[in-house]
Amino acid sequence: MPSSTDPSAAGVAGHPGTAGAPGFPARRMRRLRRTPALRRLVAETRLSVDDLVAPLFVREAIDDPVAIGSLPGHHQHTLRSLVAEAQRLASLGVPALVLFGVPERKDPTGSGAWDPGGVVQRALGELRSALGDQMVLVTDLCLDEYTDHGHCGVLAADGTVDNDATLALYQRVALAQASAGADLVAPSGMMDGQVAAIRAALDGAGRQSVGIMAYAAKYASALYGPFREAVDVSIASGGDRRGYQQDPSNRREALAEVALDVAEGADLVMVKPALSYLDVIADVARAVDVPVAAYHVSGEYAMVKAAAERGWIDGPAVALEQLTAVKRAGADLILTYFAAEVAEVLGG
Numbered sequence: 381m382p383s384s385t386d387p388s389a390a391g392v393a394g395h396p397g398t399a400g401a402p403g404f405p406a407r408r409m410r411r412l413r414r415t416p417a418l419r420r421l422v423a424e425t426r427l428s429v430d431d432l433v434a435p436l437f438v439r440e441a442i443d444d445p446v447a448i449g450s451l452p453g454h455h456q457h458t459l460r461s462l463v464a465e466a467q468r469l470a471s472l473g474v475p476a477l478v479l480f481g482v483p484e485r486k487d488p489t490g491s492g493a494w495d496p497g498g499v500v501q502r503a504l505g506e507l508r509s510a511l512g513d514q515m516v517l518v519t520d521l522c523l524d525e526y527t528d529h530g531h532c533g534v535l536a537a538d539g540t541v542d543n544d545a546t547l548a549l550y551q552r553v554a555l556a557q558a559s560a561g562a563d564l565v566a567p568s569g570m571m572d573g574q575v576a577a578i579r580a581a582l583d584g585a586g587r588q589s590v591g592i593m594a595y596a597a598k599y600a601s602a603l604y605g606p607f608r609e610a611v612d613v614s615i616a617s618g619g620d621r622r623g624y625q626q627d628p629s630n631r632r633e634a635l636a637e638v639a640l641d642v643a644e645g646a647d648l649v650m651v652k653p654a655l656s657y658l659d660v661i662a663d664v665a666r667a668v669d670v671p672v673a674a675y676h677v678s679g680e681y682a683m684v685k686a687a688a689e690r691g692w693i694d695g696p697a698v699a700l701e702q703l704t705a706v707k708r709a710g711a712d713l714i715l716t717y718f719a720a721e722v723a724e725v726l727g728g
């Protein structure tokens with residue numbers, strides 16, 4: 381409460397209900413910004429450790445973790461170092477991780493993705509026995525890390541990605557991941573009908589309790605560059621994903637994608653990337669009644685790290701500001717390579 385000794389209450393202007401004298405502001409916005417406690421009290425957005433999902437990479441047939449140059453602080457993990465990193469995240473209070481696999485061998489159909497002995501399936505087993513239910517285990521469900529051509533599905537004779545043939549393979553991947561212990565599968569390939577196909581396969585196998593976090597509004601973004609180094613993916617003959625991922629020009633289309641995924645049975649929907657798509661996050665958060673995730677992607681992380689390394693920005697401060705903005709836009713949870721760092725700052 382302003383008192384007579386409070387300098388912000390002094391003067392002729394600024395009391396609620398009284399008009400300011402000419403030339404003086406009627407409302408003093410600065411009152412509630414004066415101390416950290418006041419600012420904390422009136423903050424509209426709160427970033428919490430509970431909001432964070434940490435992406436992790438596990439690579440087959442390596443003896444030691446391999447640092448990922450484009451994602452400073454991140455590694456392609458061995459099974460053993462993966463478990464250690466997950467335990468560290470759990471002790472920091474991070475509630476979830478999303479797992480990506482790097483297989484030793486790739487083939488045209490990406491069969492490593494559904495092999496029961498595949499790297500992600502083995503990792504899930506180890507994570508579950510080490511962590512129990514302490515963390516939510518999410519698996520990226522796609523083929524691009526496993527195909528020798530780097531696309532998110534199988535190719536038709538004309539070289540385009542065959543939508544419906546790919547759906548049948550996604551069903552196999554979903555079942556393999558569910559059997560290995562995934563809590564949530566996260567289809568990221570942007571095939572039409574992928575959520576319905578995966579839901580049907582899971583239900584048909586008695587896996588009703590495994591949920592789907594749908595990469596619903598996923599844009600064909602240049603910001604995935606560092607990720608492709610992390611998973612050793614290059615798309616054959618200079619190709620790209622514009623034939624299945626969304627055009628960055630389109631906003632309304634995201635609502636159509638999200639509505640379809642919710643109707644098909646998505647338990648959570650995701651917008652990706654995050655910062656360049658805050659308008660989309662806000663639209664989606666208003667439109668749906670399922671939790672909304674946003675993916676602060678590899679390029680968004682790498683830009684902050686690179687500028688901070690040059691001393692051009694305060695990296696941790698920018699990271700917090702960006703993630704707060706993603707929440708302010710309407711995201712309920714955020715997949716971010718900053719998960720561990722931010723958890724350390726925020727406290728578990």
Ligand code: PBG
Pocket residue numbers: 520521522523524525568569603604605606607608621676677678679
């Ligand atoms: C596909 C997938 C990608 C990312 C997450 N899942 C790559 C792509 O669509 O090309 C990108 C994540 C990031 O850049 O951090 N398996």
